Amino acid sequence: MTRIVEPEAGPRSKRAAILTAAVDCFGEAGFDATKWSTVAERVGIGQTALYHYFESKTHCLLTIMRLELERSHDRFVEATKGAEDPVEALRAAVRAAYDVSPQEVLQMRILQNHMDLLSGTRRSKREEAERVAARQLVQVVERDWTNLLVKGMSQGAFPLRDAQLLGSSVLGLIVSVWRWYRPSGPTPLAEISELIEGACVRMVAT
Amino acid sequence: MTRIVEPEAGPRSKRAAILTAAVDCFGEAGFDATKWSTVAERVGIGQTALYHYFESKTHCLLTIMRLELERSHDRFVEATKGAEDPVEALRAAVRAAYDVSPQEVLQMRILQNHMDLLSGTRRSKREEAERVAARQLVQVVERDWTNLLVKGMSQGAFPLRDAQLLGSSVLGLIVSVWRWYRPSGPTPLAEISELIEGACVRMVAT
DNA sequence: CCTCAACCTGAGTTCAGTTCAGTTTGGTTC
DNA sequence: GAACCAAACTGAACTGAACTCAGGTTGAGG
Numbered sequence: 001m002t003r004i005v006e007p008e009a010g011p012r013s014k015r016a017a018i019l020t021a022a023v024d025c026f027g028e029a030g031f032d033a034t035k036w037s038t039v040a041e042r043v044g045i046g047q048t049a050l051y052h053y054f055e056s057k058t059h060c061l062l063t064i065m066r067l068e069l070e071r072s073h074d075r076f077v078e079a080t081k082g083a084e085d086p087v088e089a090l091r092a093a094v095r096a097a098y099d100v101s102p103q104e105v106l107q108m109r110i111l112q113n114h115m116d117l118l119s120g121t122r123r124s125k126r127e128e129a130e131r132v133a134a135r136q137l138v139q140v141v142e143r144d145w146t147n148l149l150v151k152g153m154s155q156g157a158f159p160l161r162d163a164q165l166l167g168s169s170v171l172g173l174i175v176s177v178w179r180w181y182r183p184s185g186p187t188p189l190a191e192i193s194e195l196i197e198g199a200c201v202r203m204v205a206t
Numbered sequence: 207m208t209r210i211v212e213p214e215a216g217p218r219s220k221r222a223a224i225l226t227a228a229v230d231c232f233g234e235a236g237f238d239a240t241k242w243s244t245v246a247e248r249v250g251i252g253q254t255a256l257y258h259y260f261e262s263k264t265h266c267l268l269t270i271m272r273l274e275l276e277r278s279h280d281r282f283v284e285a286t287k288g289a290e291d292p293v294e295a296l297r298a299a300v301r302a303a304y305d306v307s308p309q310e311v312l313q314m315r316i317l318q319n320h321m322d323l324l325s326g327t328r329r330s331k332r333e334e335a336e337r338v339a340a341r342q343l344v345q346v347v348e349r350d351w352t353n354l355l356v357k358g359m360s361q362g363a364f365p366l367r368d369a370q371l372l373g374s375s376v377l378g379l380i381v382s383v384w385r386w387y388r389p390s391g392p393t394p395l396a397e398i399s400e401l402i403e404g405a406c407v408r409m410v411a412t
Numbered sequence: 413c414c415t416c417a418a419c420c421t422g423a424g425t426t427c428a429g430t431t432c433a434g435t436t437t438g439g440t441t442c
Numbered sequence: 443g444a445a446c447c448a449a450a451c452t453g454a455a456c457t458g459a460a461c462t463c464a465g466g467t468t469g470a471g472g
Contacts, residue, residue, distance in 0.1 A: 010418060011470075030322050032238075036460065048461085049420050057460070115385055116236055116319045165393060165401050172382025173375060179321055180374065187371060195371050199409045206408045216449060218438080242429065254430085255451050263429070 004066070004133050007053075015053045017043050019067075020103075022060050027106025031061055031114060055126045061114060062122075062130035068107040069137035072097070076144045086152030087205055093148060094200050097174050098193035108178040145171050149204060158205050170200050210272070210339050213259075221259045223249050225273075226309075228266050233312025237267055237320060261332045267320060268328075268336035274313040275343035278303070282350045292358030293411055299354060300406050303380050304399035314384040351377050355410060364411050376406050 009015060021042040025034040036057045037047040054060040079096030083089035100108065118135045122128040146167035152158035177192055215221060227248040231240040242263040243253040260266040285302030289295035306314065324341045328334040352373035358364035383398055 012419070012468085014419090030326060033326060035458095045419090046421055047459095048422080048463095051461075052419060113322045116315075120236060120239060162397075162401060165398065166405070168386065169379060169382070169402060169405055172385070173379040176375070176378025176382050179378070191368075192371065195368060196375060199372070199375055202408045202412045203405045206412050218450070220450085251450090252452055253428095254432095254453080257430075258450060 004129060013053075014043055014045060014049075018050065018053055018060070019064060023064055023103060023106050023110065026061065026064065026110050031057075031110070055124050058117070058122070059124070059127045059130060061110070062117065062127060062134060064107060065111045065114060065117075066130050066134040066137060068104070068111045069134055069141060071104070071107075073137060073141050073144060075099075076141065080144075080148065086148070086155055086157040087201060089148055090152070090201060090204060091197055093145070094174060094197040095193060098177075098189055098196070100189075102183055105178070105181065105183060108175065112175055112178045142168060142171060152204070166204065170203060173200065173203075210335060219259075220249055220251060220255075224256065224259055224266070225270060229270055229309060229312050229316065232267065232270065232316050237263075237316070261330055264323070264328070265330070265333045265336060267316070268323065268333060268340060270313060271317045271320060271323075272336050272340040272343060274310070274317045275340055275347060277310070277313075279343060279347050279350060281305075282347065286350075286354065292354070292361055292363040293407060295354055296358070296407060296410060297403055299351070300380060300403040301399060304383075304395055304402070306395075308389055311384070311387065311389060314381070318381055318384045348374060348377060358410070372410065376409060379405065379409075 007013075007015065018039065021039050025039055025042070036050065039060075040047040040050050050060075054063065075096045076093055079092045080089045083092050115138075118131055118138065122131050142164075146163050149158060149161075149163040149167050149170075153160050153163060174196060177196065181187075181189070181192065183189075213219075213221065224245065227245050231245055231248070242256065245266075246253040246256050256266075260269065281302045282299055285298045286295045289298050321344075324337055324344065328337050348370075352369050355364060355367075355369040355373050355376075359366050359369060380402060383402065387393075387395070387398065389395075
């Protein structure tokens with residue numbers, strides 16, 4: 001478990017600005033559809049300056065994905081740490097998953113649309129480091145949900161089932177929303193959150 | 207609703223061979239990671255010959271996705287046409303969704319990994335035609351599931367809920383499996399099918 | 413004010429995808 | 443069985459976006 005040390009920002013670093021611009025572009029237009037030079041333009045630097053911060057367009061994408069995974073994990077821990085009752089913990093975790101800013105919606109969309117990148121190994125060092133870190137975080141998040149189910153089953157709050165498989169399924173159900181959800185769409189996120197919360201509880205606790 | 211007429215195969219057409227090779231490559235290595243020329247090699251033709259059958263690499267991908275969506279829809283209709291009881295219809299539909307060949311597993315994986323392509327419009331005619339057809343088929347498949355739920359609710363077999371949202375969720379849960387499932391993995395598809403079948407019934411019918 | 417690392421740039425390279433300008437193949441017609 | 447022609451194919455050239463290179467600029471700390 002090699003953690004990536006976030007490059008500490010020099011006072012005139014544009015790393016954060018690049019990430020923000022990239023999230024906007026990749027999230028709205030899609031990774032392939034957005035030119036790397038467009039991101040540079042939006043930040044107000046030449047294209048080659050991007051390579052001072054990221055080894056490649058893909059390296060930037062993988063960084064966005066890792067950061068989003070870290071965020072998801074942190075929010076899960078935060079949301080469930082207080083709850084005693086497994087059903088309440090599950091509900092809190094689902095609500096936390098949908099308690100996100102518009103920027104974070106884009107990040108989740110990007111993450112979901114490019115999960116397949118985490119399978120194959122990458123050529124360059126820093127890309128591969130981000131990939132491995134992200135892959136590990138996926139497992140961490142999966143373990144988060146699985147552990148929640150295991151605890152509930154052992155306490156008798158949930159019927160006994162394959163916790164690993166059911167955990168992945170619950171997670172899959174929750175994140176599948178990000179493939180189609182649009183803030184401008186007809187369904188508000190609160191409504192989605194509520195329906196999915198109920199669905200998860202029925203899936204697990206019935 | 208403009209249906210795409212499948213180019214009827216001349217006796218020495220390699221279209222089918224190209225599609226098969228492309229599904230293997232795109233499914234195993236990923237679309238971006240596989241060189242278009244590799245597909246040509248595997249079929250045993252020069253790279254430029256590919257353009258006799260597909261306008262572009264992406265056009266081929268979109269065709270694969272459309273064909274898979276058509277298949278999914280057909281299987282759903284086939285599986286549910288006999289069933290009277292809504293719960294049995296739901297169970298049959300889920301089982302049908304996982305009753306697939308290894309080739310079809312790859313096709314589902316490709317479809318899931320590139321759903322985002324269906325959002326933005328395409329430059330070229332034939333690509334755009336495939337994209338629109340695929341997008342429509344996504345809606346058809348969503349309607350398949352939603353209608354199943356509506357029927358069940360009106361018959362009193364399922365409690366009343368937002369059928370559209372719940373339908374998308376059920377579908378999302380089912381297809382989320384294709385992101386991580388590998389035939390070589392530890393969990394057999396039969397086991398997954400069974401767990402998801404139960405989960406869907408509890409989600410919808412409880 | 414001097415220094416040096418962080419930050420940036422324009423010009424050039426690469427390479428996969430694609431286009432072009434034809435050539436081959438084999439079934440059909442007379 | 444020769445002529446024809448559309449489907450099938452090819453090698454060479456082109457394109458454009460990602461990336462490299464060889465330096466130039468800037469500003470915070472000494």
